Amino acid sequence: MQDILEAIMVAEGSAQPERELAGLAGLPVPESYRGVVVRAEDTRMFDGMATRDKDPRKALHVQEVPTPELGPGEALVAVMASAINYNTVWTSIFEPLPTFKFLQRYGRLSELTRRHDLPYHVVGSDAAGVVLRTGPGVTRWKAGDEVVAHCLSVELEDAAGHDDTMLDPQQRIWGFETNFGGLAELAVVKANQLMPKPRHLSWEEAASPGLVNSTAYRQLVSHHGANMKQGDVVLIWGASGGLGGYATQMALNGGAIPVCVVSSPEKAELCRKMGAELVIDRTAEGFRFWKDEETQDQDEWRRFGERIRELTGGEDPDIVFEHPGRETFGASVYVAKKGGTIVTCASTSGYLHQYDNRYLWMHLKRIVGSHFANYHEAWQANRLVALGKVHPTVSRTYPLEQTGQAAYEVHRNAHQGKVGVRCLAPTDGLGVRDTALRARHETAINRFRGH
Numbered sequence: 001m002q003d004i005l006e007a008i009m010v011a012e013g014s015a016q017p018e019r020e021l022a023g024l025a026g027l028p029v030p031e032s033y034r035g036v037v038v039r040a041e042d043t044r045m046f047d048g049m050a051t052r053d054k055d056p057r058k059a060l061h062v063q064e065v066p067t068p069e070l071g072p073g074e075a076l077v078a079v080m081a082s083a084i085n086y087n088t089v090w091t092s093i094f095e096p097l098p099t100f101k102f103l104q105r106y107g108r109l110s111e112l113t114r115r116h117d118l119p120y121h122v123v124g125s126d127a128a129g130v131v132l133r134t135g136p137g138v139t140r141w142k143a144g145d146e147v148v149a150h151c152l153s154v155e156l157e158d159a160a161g162h163d164d165t166m167l168d169p170q171q172r173i174w175g176f177e178t179n180f181g182g183l184a185e186l187a188v189v190k191a192n193q194l195m196p197k198p199r200h201l202s203w204e205e206a207a208s209p210g211l212v213n214s215t216a217y218r219q220l221v222s223h224h225g226a227n228m229k230q231g232d233v234v235l236i237w238g239a240s241g242g243l244g245g246y247a248t249q250m251a252l253n254g255g256a257i258p259v260c261v262v263s264s265p266e267k268a269e270l271c272r273k274m275g276a277e278l279v280i281d282r283t284a285e286g287f288r289f290w291k292d293e294e295t296q297d298q299d300e301w302r303r304f305g306e307r308i309r310e311l312t313g314g315e316d317p318d319i320v321f322e323h324p325g326r327e328t329f330g331a332s333v334y335v336a337k338k339g340g341t342i343v344t345c346a347s348t349s350g351y352l353h354q355y356d357n358r359y360l361w362m363h364l365k366r367i368v369g370s371h372f373a374n375y376h377e378a379w380q381a382n383r384l385v386a387l388g389k390v391h392p393t394v395s396r397t398y399p400l401e402q403t404g405q406a407a408y409e410v411h412r413n414a415h416q417g418k419v420g421v422r423c424l425a426p427t428d429g430l431g432v433r434d435t436a437l438r439a440r441h442e443t444a445i446n447r448f449r450g451h
Helices: 002-012 016-027 086-093 100-107 203-207 210-221 244-253 265-274 298-312 328-336 375-386 400-411 435-445
Strands: 032-039 062-065 074-083 120-122 127-134 148-149 186-190 194-196 235-239 256-261 280-282 319-321 341-344 366-369 392-397 418-422
Touching: 002 016, 002 086, 016 074, 016 127, 016 265, 032 400, 062 120, 062 400, 074 203, 100 366, 120 194, 120 366, 127 186, 127 203, 194 366, 203 392, 203 418, 210 319, 210 375, 235 244, 235 328, 244 256, 256 265, 256 298, 256 392, 298 328, 298 366, 319 328, 328 341, 392 400
Parallel strands: 235 256, 235 319, 256 280, 319 341, 341 366, 392 418
Antiparallel strands: 032 062, 032 120, 074 127, 074 186, 074 418, 127 148, 148 194
16 A cells, blocks of 8 residues: 555656646556445444444444455445545445445345455445556546545446436445445545546545535435525525535535525534525524424424525525425425425435424425436536536545544534545545646635535
């Protein structure tokens, strides 16, 4: 691994980094590498504990693991940086079920996928790095290419996946429902997960958008999601967070009017720095949508709707960008405009949603489920980043050894934007190739830093 890192670092100071990185093809692939894992033997360690009390630091371990053989259509990537997503938090606390169930199911699919069914799970669904090797049949990518990986893993052997790959019966999220994920020094991906690394970003910045940026694109912009248009009022929960931060930028880029819902003055200020003008600090304004564990407060729904109309000049949201789930879903259905759309994913506050169906059916509203993105959507979302139209939301980074702490902060919501993890990269700020484009957007790239 040290030889690989040194070769990549030589390219760091080179006027022709592509030529230097091409030399990686001549270096041997290590027999093992360090990865962040959960272990099958630990899956009962949090039994009887409340979700909020489960500690990712106790379940995530950095250990040496064997390098798997590449199969057809796959690539081996030297991972310079990755990032924390909620699926890594869920994996680390074994909710809603241990991910080893996913690996066992995948392992039964074929002789090739049997590699994934192991007593450890290398986690992580984001990555930026350099291609080291490609398997048989890969022609689009080669050793030395600087890439980012999106997290859709599909087999594409079934006709159902060829209109929208998210509908493939064997659709999985890489690093969550498959092994050999991105929180590691090496990662195994399918070649159709790879996209060009944005040249003006550092490794940790380039790694951070992947999952959440692609998810926000499908959920908000794509015709598979809310199909946002110019002038739409878009209510965005958690608008300064990992997912909401990208939704806010896409709403502004697309000529929509975001109404950003946050939980602190600091988060409200981040939204304003992104260019949003309409912001609700629901903590400061005391919005509590549940009277107790069993009873929602419809008076609070009404008060929330009135507050939105105060900000918008009397308009209700055309689109509600939903991801908290149980805590907010009843309010989301209520406040959406007649004929409006509630587009939902993630459910980070709970999966069992409750809402009053009268406000859905009598007002002709739609609930649209949205899950990650297909390759085309992920590519388009990455293109916006590469063009400097959408910017990373990295607030802080940790070395690989402290991934548990990084996941703990996301679990406790003690973060803004995205929390990055340096895998092979020894420091932040490496990997920038287009300094001119970066200079034009430096302030926007760094606006989440330190929060």
